[in-house]
Amino acid sequence: MDDAGVALAADCIGARSAPLRILIVSDAWIPQVNGVVRTLSIVVDHLRAGGDTVEVIGPDRFVNLPMPGYAEIRLAVAPGRKLRRLVEAFAPDVVHIATEGPLGWAMRALCRRRGWPFTTAFHTRFPEYLHARTRIPVAWSWAVMRRFHEAGAGTFAATRSLRDDLAARGFTKVRAWTRGVDLVRFRPEPRDPWEGLPRPVFLYAGRVAVEKNIEAFLALDLPGTKVVVGDGPAREGLRKRFPDAHFTGYRDNGSLARSYAGADVFVFPSRTDTFGLVLLEALASGTPVAAFPVTGPLDVITDPRVGALDDDLRAACLRALDCDRAACRTHAEAWSWEACAAQFRATLVPIR
Template sequence: MRILIVSDAWHPQVNGVVRTMEQVVQHLRAAGDVVEVLGPAEFRSVPTPGYREIRLAVLPGRRLRKLAERFAPDAVHIATEGPLGWAMRRICLRRGWPFTTSFHTRFPEYMQARMGAPLSWSWAVMRRFHAPSAAVLAATGSLERELGERGFTRVRRWSRGVELARFRPGLPDAFPGMARPVFLYAGRVAVEKNIAAFLSLDLPGTKVVVGDGPQRAALQRRFPGAVFTGYRENGELAAAYASADVFVFPSRTDTFGLVLLEALAAGTPVAAYPVSGPLDVIGDAPVGALDEDLRAACLAALPVDRAACRAHAEGFSWAACAARFREALVPLGAG
């Protein structure tokens, strides 16, 4: 099958959407599919205000249509609700092409946190975007139910996976000499991640933030006792997970949280709020602690069996994720 994926989040960006689509594309190609991903790098673009590392395509419609027609897809998936997503949506509707979409990001909550935009307005825009989709792919059961309650239709489950060979226990210590225990956050450093809630906690040992983003400088000034390492990729990121005593996930808005699986695969227990994402990945499994009191969750996660964390992560497969994605696709002839 010739599969066209259009995404406003693609290389060189580093985030959960990119990692997910990258893994899916690799597995699809390995199985014999021909996959084309069109991202912002193919178009004239500008940096996102307050997020310079993320670029947005400017008026991509005409070039996007030419590239899509040249590729001649058998199926189309629109991964994001940005300029490229809206442009591809218009092209599909005009051509009578069926398409699928995925719900990766809680943009309504992000827009409220950043700009004070009313949630009702943003959710109405999101419903409109996904309404013509033949299938709206959602990462977790709780998100699937929430989207249904908010008026989304044709929502289908599409879970995630983890690179078990990359994220594993027993890697070299990434934090030699640091006071233990080490409580780690890894991911984008931005207001919607609620990192200040973690850094404000009265915890023993050391708090470490791995990653970068628009809020890093402000958080470093506010919390000089925390350690900020910036981006860590490949072996360094995996070693950071494996070397931490607890992985702390303070976000209340993520739809899944790939970092949860990466930490668990490294044998590191998780502390988080009992919200969508952590509830779906961890649930009642003895691999961490979920509590509205995040400090209590951090302390409760310390004695968790690290072998149980690894075993839990082994139940998540990228191969199964890619297979579920392909099953949801709708051939253009069906339109």
């Protein structure tokens, strides 16, 4: 976290106002498993613990259909009327729209009709994701994204490089909202020994989907073993193409934490993520990171002792083997979910 982010988060923790009724509308919500859901669920827990009343409206409350090509993600169908009833019943003090899907657009329209200010968050580079899947020109998608977010009172973005990028693309209301890591759950011990797998172990953990660029990792000529923890629509195809890699499927709780801690290097091949919570989870587990020098890694891997960034991902992987595991843990300790939740709350905009 940069110095300005640390100072702002600290100020937010010490500046809590009277309890709020906070409405969060998100197309990404439980039981989906991804960084957006994990961030929101943890922040909601912190807000409720502090005395706020928080309502999350997700696609689970509506008739929904699987997203084409990604069945794990459900999209609400024609949510407008029911959404209005749910919002009226809750009577929020503030509204935050987390995503740009059907629910996000429906809530945006409702707020505009009522003259309510609202905030949004930029979690995902959908223009690049859509281009990877459908070849839709990124310029078209960026225009739609800008139209969505600029209608609000502020767009939350996790890192300085992402905020700079959004500003360069014409976003005028970008605000800082940092991230955190569970330092109790993710720790250097205990470690998965990865018995039977040749060392060093290079680990990827997260969704197994085309936009994560996992092929760039699996195609590398590296010593030891490549391990992929997670599930998603690209898993079976990658498993067949790269039979020498070790695919574990989805892991959670202590099993996931031990997976991080037991690896020698955590490899983050994505070029399109806006942050990458897995970076902090790996570092908290004492495992150095290898990644491309792009948004997310550039903002998290700011100390050469905790990872290596290089456009040559193989070179980054090999350099990361020499990083300091103790320094990785210390670096992660600067990132707090308490600060993340406090900053989120302080940046919301009242509707009355």
